[in-house]
Amino acid sequence: MRSELSQTGKVPDCCRAGLFSSLLPLGLFVLLCLAWPRVVQGHMFTVHWNWVPSLDLALAFRLDGLGLLFGLIITMTGFFVTLYASTYMAGYTQLGRFFVYLHGFMLAMLGIVLSDNLLLLFIFWEATTVLSFLLIGFDHDQAGARENARQALLITGGGGLFLLMGILLLKAAGFPMTFGLLAASGNLVRAHALYPAFFICILVGVMTKSGQVPFHFWLPNAMRAPTPISAFLHAATMVKAGIYLLLRLHPAMAGTPLWTGTLVLIGGGTALWGAIQAIGPCDLKRVLAYTTLMALGVLTLFAGGQTVLSLTAATTFLMVHALYKAALFLAVGSIDHQTGTRDLNRLGGLMKCMPLTALAVTGATLSMAGFPLFFGFIGKEIMYKGALAQEMFPVFATIATLVSNALMTAVAAVILITPFAGPLGGKLSLVCEVPWTMRLGPAVMGVLGVMFGIIPEWVSAHLIEPAVFAIHPDREEIRLVFFHGINLPLLLSILTLSLGALIYGFRSPLRQGLLTVLDRLWFTFPGLYQTGLDRFLTLAGRFTSIIQNGSLHIYLSVIILVMIAAVGSVWLPHLPGIAKTAPLSGPWIAAGLFNFILISTAVVVTARHRILAIGGLGGVGAGVALVFLVFGAPDIALTQLLVETLTLIFVSLILLRLPPLEKAKPPSRSRTLRNAGLASSAGLIIATLLLATLQTPLDRSLTAFFETGSMVAAHGRNIVNVILVDFRSFDTLGEITVVVLAAWAGVNLIRRAKER
Amino acid sequence: MEPLLAISVGVMIAGALYLMLSGMLVRFVFGFVLMGNAVNLLIFTAGRLSDTAPPLIAPGRTLPAEPVANALPQALVLTAIVIGFAMTLFLLVLLYRTYDRTRTLDADQPVFVNEQAGTDDPAGPDPDGPDPKDPA
Numbered sequence: 001m002r003s004e005l006s007q008t009g010k011v012p013d014c015c016r017a018g019l020f021s022s023l024l025p026l027g028l029f030v031l032l033c034l035a036w037p038r039v040v041q042g043h044m045f046t047v048h049w050n051w052v053p054s055l056d057l058a059l060a061f062r063l064d065g066l067g068l069l070f071g072l073i074i075t076m077t078g079f080f081v082t083l084y085a086s087t088y089m090a091g092y093t094q095l096g097r098f099f100v101y102l103h104g105f106m107l108a109m110l111g112i113v114l115s116d117n118l119l120l121l122f123i124f125w126e127a128t129t130v131l132s133f134l135l136i137g138f139d140h141d142q143a144g145a146r147e148n149a150r151q152a153l154l155i156t157g158g159g160g161l162f163l164l165m166g167i168l169l170l171k172a173a174g175f176p177m178t179f180g181l182l183a184a185s186g187n188l189v190r191a192h193a194l195y196p197a198f199f200i201c202i203l204v205g206v207m208t209k210s211g212q213v214p215f216h217f218w219l220p221n222a223m224r225a226p227t228p229i230s231a232f233l234h235a236a237t238m239v240k241a242g243i244y245l246l247l248r249l250h251p252a253m254a255g256t257p258l259w260t261g262t263l264v265l266i267g268g269g270t271a272l273w274g275a276i277q278a279i280g281p282c283d284l285k286r287v288l289a290y291t292t293l294m295a296l297g298v299l300t301l302f303a304g305g306q307t308v309l310s311l312t313a314a315t316t317f318l319m320v321h322a323l324y325k326a327a328l329f330l331a332v333g334s335i336d337h338q339t340g341t342r343d344l345n346r347l348g349g350l351m352k353c354m355p356l357t358a359l360a361v362t363g364a365t366l367s368m369a370g371f372p373l374f375f376g377f378i379g380k381e382i383m384y385k386g387a388l389a390q391e392m393f394p395v396f397a398t399i400a401t402l403v404s405n406a407l408m409t410a411v412a413a414v415i416l417i418t419p420f421a422g423p424l425g426g427k428l429s430l431v432c433e434v435p436w437t438m439r440l441g442p443a444v445m446g447v448l449g450v451m452f453g454i455i456p457e458w459v460s461a462h463l464i465e466p467a468v469f470a471i472h473p474d475r476e477e478i479r480l481v482f483f484h485g486i487n488l489p490l491l492l493s494i495l496t497l498s499l500g501a502l503i504y505g506f507r508s509p510l511r512q513g514l515l516t517v518l519d520r521l522w523f524t525f526p527g528l529y530q531t532g533l534d535r536f537l538t539l540a541g542r543f544t545s546i547i548q549n550g551s552l553h554i555y556l557s558v559i560i561l562v563m564i565a566a567v568g569s570v571w572l573p574h575l576p577g578i579a580k581t582a583p584l585s586g587p588w589i590a591a592g593l594f595n596f597i598l599i600s601t602a603v604v605v606t607a608r609h610r611i612l613a614i615g616g617l618g619g620v621g622a623g624v625a626l627v628f629l630v631f632g633a634p635d636i637a638l639t640q641l642l643v644e645t646l647t648l649i650f651v652s653l654i655l656l657r658l659p660p661l662e663k664a665k666p667p668s669r670s671r672t673l674r675n676a677g678l679a680s681s682a683g684l685i686i687a688t689l690l691l692a693t694l695q696t697p698l699d700r701s702l703t704a705f706f707e708t709g710s711m712v713a714a715h716g717r718n719i720v721n722v723i724l725v726d727f728r729s730f731d732t733l734g735e736i737t738v739v740v741l742a743a744w745a746g747v748n749l750i751r752r753a754k755e756r
Numbered sequence: 757m758e759p760l761l762a763i764s765v766g767v768m769i770a771g772a773l774y775l776m777l778s779g780m781l782v783r784f785v786f787g788f789v790l791m792g793n794a795v796n797l798l799i800f801t802a803g804r805l806s807d808t809a810p811p812l813i814a815p816g817r818t819l820p821a822e823p824v825a826n827a828l829p830q831a832l833v834l835t836a837i838v839i840g841f842a843m844t845l846f847l848l849v850l851l852y853r854t855y856d857r858t859r860t861l862d863a864d865q866p867v868f869v870n871e872q873a874g875t876d877d878p879a880g881p882d883p884d885g886p887d888p889k890d891p892a
Binding site: 549602624628634654655661665667680683684698706708728731745750753 | 763769777778804864
């Protein structure tokens with residue numbers, strides 16, 4: 001429906017909410033820009049409010065070079081995505097909800113990159129998990145979207161628990177939660193006996209969030225979300241949170257063989273696996289999703305390194321990737337929006353009808369492929385330098401980078417050439433260019449990709465250097481330059497481009513081969529996830545049907561048995577002593593009441609006729625009311641009598657409409673005996689506990705407080721009333737609420753029954 | 757005096773639990789009412805009954821004339837009585853509605869109990885589920 005609208009050539013109405021709310025990311029972007037010059041000079045903005053000092057949890061934020069780099073990427077992409085969505089999402093329902101999720105997500109992401117406290121970071125981290133669940137499952141009327149949203153939630157949420165465990169372990173070991181202090185005690189962290197545990201717990205959190213093998217599969221599946229969300233999740237936010245955490249914890253935890261080795265191997269493996277799979281799918285969005293995996297793998301690989309070169313490679317590629325990936329996702333969304341398809345086999349020749357989008361994609365893909373003069377070329381050069389200088393597995397790092405870069409080049413060619421070049425398909429001839437709101441983002445980011453490639457020195461001085469210096473102690477000069485001279489990285493770059501061209505040439509047989517291999521795999525991580533989830537649900541179903549089988553008798557018996565076992569086992573040895581010391585005497589009126597209550601209870605329990613049972617209940621209630629009256633509580637006695645009367649009236653009213661009690665089938669004899677045993681044991685325990693309580697001295701200080709305050713502070717002479725309506729008036733409000741709710745529910749239940 | 761009341765509480769609790777275990781929903785409600793009374797009496801007794809003057813302050817004074825009954829448990833019991841009353845009414849309506857829908861008041865009937873306990877399919881008859889005939 002959406003594509004029909006645009007194929008008629010009519011510009012869809014911009015969603016005003018989207019345009020208006022795009023001011024939020026724009027404003028934040030401008031704010032960050034204002035702080036930018038000071039950050040470049042090395043200034044660090046900090047804010048600190050105490051929240052829970054006893055937990056070392058503070059609302060502490062800091063803006064340094066690393067946070068600024070991420071913040072700029074997040075707000076810029078956020079602005080373009082919101083603008084884009086204001087048009088793209090026209091026709092969807094629940095747009096208000098969409099923009100709230102989107103901006104909530106952006107703010108949570110900003111919270112991650114700006115918080116100066118590990119626990120605070122974790123809170124924002126979890127917020128992104130929940131919001132990404134809502135965003136991925138935005139088309140919640142489709143089963144696939146729900147399924148994939150759940151997958152993302154389970155995997156990233158589960159990883160979040162590991163992250164929390166890691167943070168709590170750090171805290172339990174006595175390390176501060178503030179990043180600055182934690183970095184200062186970095187040597188102690190690395191030397192700590194629990195260092196492997198810290199590292200592995202945090203690593204699992206990072207791996208799930210940033211889609212590292214074997215937790216990668218939720219990321220391509222998250223493509224079910226509307227395109228603006230995919231662009232936002234992939235290019236700038238969600239998945240970069242893990243990379244950010246690795247970089248942020250660098251001063252505190254990096255530099256050990258465990259850190260470097262693990263990250264290089266996992267990152268390299270993810271990069272290769274993502275890049276290989278990227279040539280498989282025909283869906284453009286899925287292709288892009290796999291290239292994101294590749295990028296995340298490479299970023300993890302370089303976050304593992306300890307040298308300035310390695311970190312420079314990570315931060316530079318982060319920017320390269322954010323620019324081209326957001327532009328490409330948005331452009332693919334435009335193609336989908338205008339043509340109604342993202343299938344590579346059905347697209348072609350769009351250059352003529354979508355020239356501006358084509359231009360933006362050209363810029364982005366050439367940057368992605370790493371052609372000279374584009375920012376991607378700079379990124380690739382520094383990546384090879386970093387890989388060659390990696391402290392561990394430099395050969396593996398270089399080969400993984402080379403192969404995945406070559407594959408990226410080929411994929412970039414596919415994305416650029418297949419939809420835009422060649423003859424225009426018959427059905428596609430009516431396609432027209434998208435409105436400005438959807439062109440602006442890809443165009444600006446495409447232009448930035450070229451600009452940054454031409455002025456790399458400026459970028460390195462204003463963005464890369466502050467970011468790397470925020471996490472690396474040596475203030476070694478970083479210079480990104482266009483031409484380094486003929487050296488190994490340049491040769492590797494040339495090799496990449498030629499390899500990429502070769503792969504592009506043989507893409508059909510390669511794709512066939514890949515699909516065959518993927519088809520034959522007997523073990524896959526998504527399969528493992530699915531089996532695990534299915535088994536778990538089956539187990540939960542069985543468990544529930546056993547413990548929640550609906551039998552009132554079993555529920556109650558279990559509760560009573562647990563009470564008897566838990567209390568009785570401790571209590572049993574004391575029983576004889578209690579019984580001996582209790583004086584069983586009292587005034588004649590007490591004895592009379594005692595007998596009256598006992599007889600009434602017996603009547604209720606044994607009654608075979610409902611009138612008799614109601615009478616017995618009335619007797620018990622009246623007996624209890626008399627006890628209140630005799631022992632100094634006339635107010636309660638009055639309330640009790642009133643309530644008891646009302647209760648009996650209501651019980652009688654309802655029972656009149658129900659079948660008589662004597663018609664009910666009595667339970668079997670053995671069950672009756674069992675019930676009697678359970679009930680009397682519980683009664684015995686309660687009675688003796690009360691007896692024991694009565695033998696301990698009573699602390700009346702609270703009562704004394706109310707007694708002294710009643711007249712002086714609350715000006716009331718009835719102390720009980722003063723407690724209820726003055727000192728504890730909030731409790732009384734709760735009590736009234738319960739009564740109102742019960743009455744409301746009761747009235748509705750009765751009305752429903754009458755309507756039938 | 758308190759020990760006698762403690763025994764009363766025990767007997768009332770035992771009777772209430774016995775009624776609630778009987779499997780007959782009407783008797784369950786009786787047990788519930790009885791239990792409410794027993795618990796109120798328990799709280800009241802635990803506050804001691806040695807002083808029997810009501811906790812009131814005479815005009816012109818700022819403190820009660822010593823000694824008076826413990827005001828705190830009285831306030832607690834007063835709240836508990838009202839809430840217990842509300843819950844009893846709700847339970848009664850629920851009982852009425854249950855009978856209206858299921859035409860039985862025997863808690864062991866298959867309509868209440870999931871007979872497929874232990875099998876793969878946990879979706880048994882669900883007494884709490886929405887009524888298919890419900891208009892809402």
